[in-house]
Amino acid sequence: MEHLTKIFGSRERGIVAVDDVSFELPKGEICVLLGPSGCGKTTTMKMINRLIQPTSGTVFIDGEDTSAVDPIRLRRSIGYVIQQIGLFPNKTVAENICVVPDLLGWDRRKARSRAVELLELVGMPPATFMDRYPKELSGGQQQRVGVIRALAADPPVMLMDEPFGAIDPINREIIQDEFLRMQGALKKTIIFVSHDLNEAVKMANRIAIFRNGRLEQFATPAELLARPANDFVANFLGSDRALKRLALVSVAEAMLTDFEIIHEDDPAARAEAALRASGLLALPMVDAEGRPSGMLAQGDVAQTQATAAECSRPVHATVQISADLRNAVALMFAQDMPVLPCVDQEGRLKGILTWRSIVRSLSVRGADS
Amino acid sequence: MMHADAERVTVPQVGSANFASARARLDGIGFLFLLVFLLALLSWAWSSGMLPEILSYREDIIYLFRQHIELVVSAAVLATFTAIPIGAVLSRPAFRGSSELILQIFNLSMTIPTLAILALSMSVLGIGFAPAVFGLWAMTILPIIRNTYTGLRAVSPHLIEAARGMGMTPAQVFWRVELPNALFVIFGGIRIAFSICVGTAPLAFLIGAGGFGELIFTGIALNETPMVLAGAIPTALIAVITDFLIGRVQYHLVPRGINPLR
Numbered sequence: 001m002e003h004l005t006k007i008f009g010s011r012e013r014g015i016v017a018v019d020d021v022s023f024e025l026p027k028g029e030i031c032v033l034l035g036p037s038g039c040g041k042t043t044t045m046k047m048i049n050r051l052i053q054p055t056s057g058t059v060f061i062d063g064e065d066t067s068a069v070d071p072i073r074l075r076r077s078i079g080y081v082i083q084q085i086g087l088f089p090n091k092t093v094a095e096n097i098c099v100v101p102d103l104l105g106w107d108r109r110k111a112r113s114r115a116v117e118l119l120e121l122v123g124m125p126p127a128t129f130m131d132r133y134p135k136e137l138s139g140g141q142q143q144r145v146g147v148i149r150a151l152a153a154d155p156p157v158m159l160m161d162e163p164f165g166a167i168d169p170i171n172r173e174i175i176q177d178e179f180l181r182m183q184g185a186l187k188k189t190i191i192f193v194s195h196d197l198n199e200a201v202k203m204a205n206r207i208a209i210f211r212n213g214r215l216e217q218f219a220t221p222a223e224l225l226a227r228p229a230n231d232f233v234a235n236f237l238g239s240d241r242a243l244k245r246l247a248l249v250s251v252a253e254a255m256l257t258d259f260e261i262i263h264e265d266d267p268a269a270r271a272e273a274a275l276r277a278s279g280l281l282a283l284p285m286v287d288a289e290g291r292p293s294g295m296l297a298q299g300d301v302a303q304t305q306a307t308a309a310e311c312s313r314p315v316h317a318t319v320q321i322s323a324d325l326r327n328a329v330a331l332m333f334a335q336d337m338p339v340l341p342c343v344d345q346e347g348r349l350k351g352i353l354t355w356r357s358i359v360r361s362l363s364v365r366g367a368d369s
Numbered sequence: 370m371m372h373a374d375a376e377r378v379t380v381p382q383v384g385s386a387n388f389a390s391a392r393a394r395l396d397g398i399g400f401l402f403l404l405v406f407l408l409a410l411l412s413w414a415w416s417s418g419m420l421p422e423i424l425s426y427r428e429d430i431i432y433l434f435r436q437h438i439e440l441v442v443s444a445a446v447l448a449t450f451t452a453i454p455i456g457a458v459l460s461r462p463a464f465r466g467s468s469e470l471i472l473q474i475f476n477l478s479m480t481i482p483t484l485a486i487l488a489l490s491m492s493v494l495g496i497g498f499a500p501a502v503f504g505l506w507a508m509t510i511l512p513i514i515r516n517t518y519t520g521l522r523a524v525s526p527h528l529i530e531a532a533r534g535m536g537m538t539p540a541q542v543f544w545r546v547e548l549p550n551a552l553f554v555i556f557g558g559i560r561i562a563f564s565i566c567v568g569t570a571p572l573a574f575l576i577g578a579g580g581f582g583e584l585i586f587t588g589i590a591l592n593e594t595p596m597v598l599a600g601a602i603p604t605a606l607i608a609v610i611t612d613f614l615i616g617r618v619q620y621h622l623v624p625r626g627i628n629p630l631r
Binding site: 049051072073074075076077080082084085086087088089090091092099100103133134135149150159 | 525527528530531532533534535536537538541545546549550552624625626627
């Protein structure tokens with residue numbers, strides 16, 4: 001999808017549901033339409049597959065004007081997931097998944113093997129689930145089937161209307177992660193309606209914020225959080241939006257690496273020198289394998305002839321460099337650690353996080369984007 | 370991807386299976402009860418020496434049985450095939466405003482006594498098979514129309530939205546989504562309608578269409594209890610067996626996913 005531009009006006013003298021909205025979404029990205037209820041985000045989405053006819057304006061998919069395509073054919077080429085899932089209760093899981101392939105006249109066996117493949121993709125053993133009816137699935141399983149049903153005919157574009165809205169928070173996280181993993185491989189262009197800012201920040205490559213049918217801002221999550229276009233957007237994002245940005249930055253991006261590594265058998269005096277040079281309250285100490293084995297705080301290493309190991313304190317927590325800053329900050333608060341060692345998969349020390357490094361990385365990102 | 374196992378559901382199936390088997394048991398019990406009742410009736414007829422008298426109407430019973438069944442089946446089948454389309458049409462968005470009014474008019478027609486309808490249809494269509502079938506048909510369509518309408522309207526709009534969004538044509542939405550999901554309710558209507566039809570059929574005799582009404586009404590007129598029983602017992606049997614058979618058809622024809630009995 002190269003161009004997604006839309007301009008619409010009013011219908012029947014008055015209610016302007018969506019007013020002159022234009023944006024363009026690059027192929028393979030997730031765009032979240034975000035806003036309070038009644039802001040026109042769902043209407044906008046439904047105009048893409050022409051469940052609602054635009055009053056004026058045009059939608060282009062891959063450069064092709066959708067109003068020139070037969071709406072039935074158009075819809076069959078666009079995946080569609082709704083909040084209420086809308087699995088057909090009279091059909092089995094397999095039949096539900098095969099709805100669009102059947103409409104497209106696929107060979108039965110091909111459609112069925114596609115269903116098997118998709119069920120495996122979401123970790124639902126096909127042998128168990130193919131012939132179940134929707135009422136025999138849990139909410140989370142129904143939602144998974146709803147999503148893979150939309151994927152069945154491998155459409156390049158998907159529309160998702162609050163697809164994870166009806167699931168409990170724990171399962172929602174799981175399904176979101178699962179979906180992001182799938183998206184990593186599938187690279188669909190996805191329009192995703194949500195009213196949940198956290199979900200939007202997590203899922204989106206781009207966020208479009210709506211109010212009263214108008215597009216208030218269209219930007220990447222980082223840019224949006226760093227530089228809201230106006231008061232409405234800033235309010236909608238909340239005064240804690242700086243905290244939400246934490247979720248967008250990985251530990252690896254924010255950690256400090258320019259400090260001296262202290263080993264267990266180094267003399268305390270050397271540790272003290274390293275601490276003084278870094279200007280930090282504490283530094284981690286590593287063992288022979290390079291794993292953090294203790295923390296050295298400023299008071300502890302003064303005037304002593306011992307080795308570093310003898311005046312170290314235990315390490316309460318470390319954070320994976322692949323984690324996001326939100327997790328790291330939570331650990332720093334919970335463990336009262338102003339200096340947090342960052343480790344890789346094998347547990348080797350890669351860097352440290354301090355409050356200042358976090359603040360700096362947020363401001364740098366704000367300036368970049 | 371690894372979490373589907375953790376939330377495998379077993380409860381709803383167990384629940385519905387219990388419900389279904391309980392329901393099946395109930396059906397069975399009802400059937401058994403009826404058999405016992407009929408046996409008691411037969412033994413009473415036997416002990417009072419009426420059975421041979423009843424059986425002396427054997428040839429009449431066989432002849433009238435055919436006539437009765439013909440009446441019931443033609444009226445009920447005709448009603449089913451007219452009422453379902455009417456109900457379906459009324460459930461379309463185009464009739465959203467007027468459908469309730471139309472149904473009220475149909476309802477009103479239900480308040481006209483059966484006998485009056487038969488008399489009216491006789492005065493227009495003459496006597497015999499055709500006016501009787503028409504009268505029975507008129508009595509039978511309403512429950513089917515109402516249930517078809519209600520069943521189709523009760524199909525969740527989300528299902529229809531999902532179906533449209535996936536690119537079904539309006540006809541496909543109707544045949545693949547709306548109708549199957551309303552089927553259970555529609556069958557409920559058919560079941561009621563058939564029992565009304567079977568129950569009303571003896572009146573057809575009054576306008577010259579035969580059936581077991583012939584034995585019943587003549588028996589009453591002649592004060593001949595065995596004759597009345599020779600007509601009444603088969604009529605009751607037909608009613609129960611019809612209901613049982615439609616119940617079976619409903620059970621097997623409505624997909625498991627939307628059939629609360631399975």
